[in-house]
Amino acid sequence: MNNIAKFDVIISGLGPVGAVTANLLAQYGLTVAVFERDFEIYNLGPRAIAIDAEAMIVFGMMGLDDWLDSHVVKPCIGVRTGVPPNGVTLLSVKPERHSLYGHQRIAFFNQPCLEKTLRDNLEQYSNVKVYLGHERIVERIFE
Structure with missing residues (x-):
């Protein structure tokens, strides 16, 4: 067999x-x-931290739109390390008023x-x- x-x-x-x-x-x-x-x-720790509008479309195709809305961090002050006292800024992105394909252009995730x-x-x-x-x-x- x-x-x-x-x-x-x-x-x-x-x-x-x-x-x-x-x-x-x-x-x-x-x-x-x-x-x-x-x-x-x-x-x-993360090896990847950002997702763009095109990738958000793919997550929507998998039915994960709601998960994205509640788990991604919208750009504002940036990503910081946990090093005291205030951490070190690794990346800072200004928030945008424009979207791409109906999604924000970049967001951060864990x-x-x-x-x-x-x-x-x-x-x-x-x-x-x-x-x-x-x-x-x-x-x-x-x-």
């Missing part, structure tokens, strides 16, 4: 890009396998929180299988 699972798409990595890709492909009915090296979301939301969103799809704790997925190329 052949126990090999077959998928339309295999994704390596369940960071923001892998999770967004898996969510979108699942919406189109493709069977998706996602392999992630780590068991937990890397939570020692990457671990975003990754958790994207992973949680995948749970609604029976056509997605997530494999945590897998560093190497392919030894050879199949025809």
Whole structure:
């Protein structure tokens, strides 16, 4: 008996890009396998902090508009480190009165929180299988 699972798409990595890709492909009915090296979301700090208007459209396609509205930080004073006494400003963006594609041009987010939301969103799809704790997925190329 052949126990090999077959998928339309295999994704390596369940960071923001892998999770967004898996969510979108699942919406189109493709069977998706996602392999992630780590068991937990890397939570020692963000590696990405900003999202632009085009990316906000993609999040809307995944039904995450409400999440974005309540979890992104609108630009005003900028992003600061937690170093006392007042932190060090890493980035400062003036607020804009104009939007792009119906969204603000840039907003800031917490990457671990975003990754958790994207992973949680995948749970609604029976056509997605997530494999945590897998560093190497392919030894050879199949025809």
